[in-house]
Amino acid sequence: MNLIQSSIEIIRAGQAPSGAYVASPTFSQYGYAWLRDGAWVAYGMDCAGLHDSSRAFYVWAGRTLVKHEDRLNALLDKLAQGETPDETDYLPTRFTLDGDLGMDFWWDFQLDGYGTWLWGLAEHVKLTGDTALWDASVPAIRLTVRYLAALWSSPNYDCWEEARDQIHTSTLAAIYGGLIAVRAVDSALVPDGLLEQIRTYTLEHCLAPEGYLQKTHENPAVDASLLWTAVPYGLVDARDPIFARTLAKIERDLLVPGGGVYRYAADTYYGGGEWILLTAWLAWMYVELGRIDEARGLMRWIEAQANEAGELPEQVADHMRDASYYPEWEAKWGSPASPLLWSHAMVLVVHSLLDKHT
Incomplete structure (x- = not known):
């Protein structure tokens, strides 16, 4: 089995005519398009040289966001008048494949996906030189920057759609990363001082006493x-002592020896298994740090999790944090998501990096 080829085929099959990527074609709750997941799938396709697929996603994302600009303006008007928005006032974290709003409940107020799509778009333009796409996307970029500038310090759901009352370190990082990527292309699109505010807040409020980055502004665990x-x-830089301490704690608390990576120690979603995409992310980090053999070991573990059709799941149930929760989730939503397009995208990302070390 060629996991790279099967990953490409699965992603291609999961891309709608609109350009949107479905999160998972078979899982009951993932038949939508997330900005976060989609941007990472697009980046994976960019890493594989399949820029047409990635471009189609960014065209969809820009068109979708502009379609909902009235919703953003109404939200910003409420904030300007000192009113507390309703949960339904925020821009959603997931859309239908045609770019509409989903009608069923979801944990929608998530900011990380909005930073992520900005980062991904800027990377796509940097890789391809497609300035026409950037120019066409400026209305959606402006809209997104306004949204993030107004709300970046607000508690919101994290990337796992949990903990609405917290300010999440990885969300702040995604917002920062998206905005700094936009500023590198056109500094006029990002308000002066905003990036510095976000970084300062993170280092002042999201650092544990032991000197590592913690999960949220109040939760000292790592994620x-x-x-x-x-x-x-x-x-932060990958070689900054703050990040070195963070990475060491992630390895101690969340890495299964010879296996994969957990989301966080208290995870109970489907029993809290090892996540494919996070294992690939740790491999990516190891490549950045020159720990190539360890990165290859993690990728071998990932490859061993694919089924006969070359499909990778969201998570693996071999070493669950608390297996007693698995039946509850299975009864609610069925078996864990497989294939998950984001898992396959991260395979493409890491293999593109490892190919440079052959």
């Missing part, structure tokens, strides 16, 4: 999404 603070978003 594997903290890897994003260094790669790719650059809130």
Whole structure:
């Protein structure tokens, strides 16, 4: 089985005519397009040289966001008048494949996806030189920057759609990464001082007494999404002592010896298994740090999790944090998501990096 080829085929099959990527074509709750997942799938396709697929996603994302500009303006008017928005006032974290709003409940107020799509668009333009796409996307970029500038310090759901009352370090990193990527292309699109405010807040409020980045402004645990603070978003450097301490704690608390990576130690979603995409992220980090053999070991573990059709799941149930929760989730939503397009995208990302070390 060629996992790279099967990953490409699965992603191609999961891209709608609109350009949107479905999160998972078979899982009951993932038949939508997330900005976060989609941007990472697009980046994976960019890493594989399949820029047409990635471009189609960014065209969809820009068109979708502009379609909902009235919703953003109404929200900003409420904030300007000192009113507390309703949960339904915020821009959603997921859309239908045609770019409409979903009608069923979801944990929608999530900011990280909005930073992520900005980062991904800027990377796509940098890789391809497609300035026409950037120019066409400026209305959606402006809209997104306004949204993030108004709300970046607000508690919101994290990338796992949990903890609405917290300010999440990895969310701040995604916002920072998206805005700094936009500023690198056109500094006039990002308000002066905003990036510095976000970084200062993070280092003042999201640092544990032991000197590592913590999960939220109040939760001293680590979360594997903290890897994003260094790669790719650059809130801290991968060799900064702060990140070195963070990485060491992630390895101690969340890495299964010879296996994969948990989201966080208290995870109970489907029992809290090892996540494919986070294992790939740790491999990416190891490549950045020159720990190539360890990166290859993690990728071998990932490849061993694919089924006969070359499909990778969201998470693996071999070493669950608390298996007693698995039946509850299975009864609610069925078996864990497989294939998950984001898992396959991260395979493409890491293999593109490892190919440079052959």
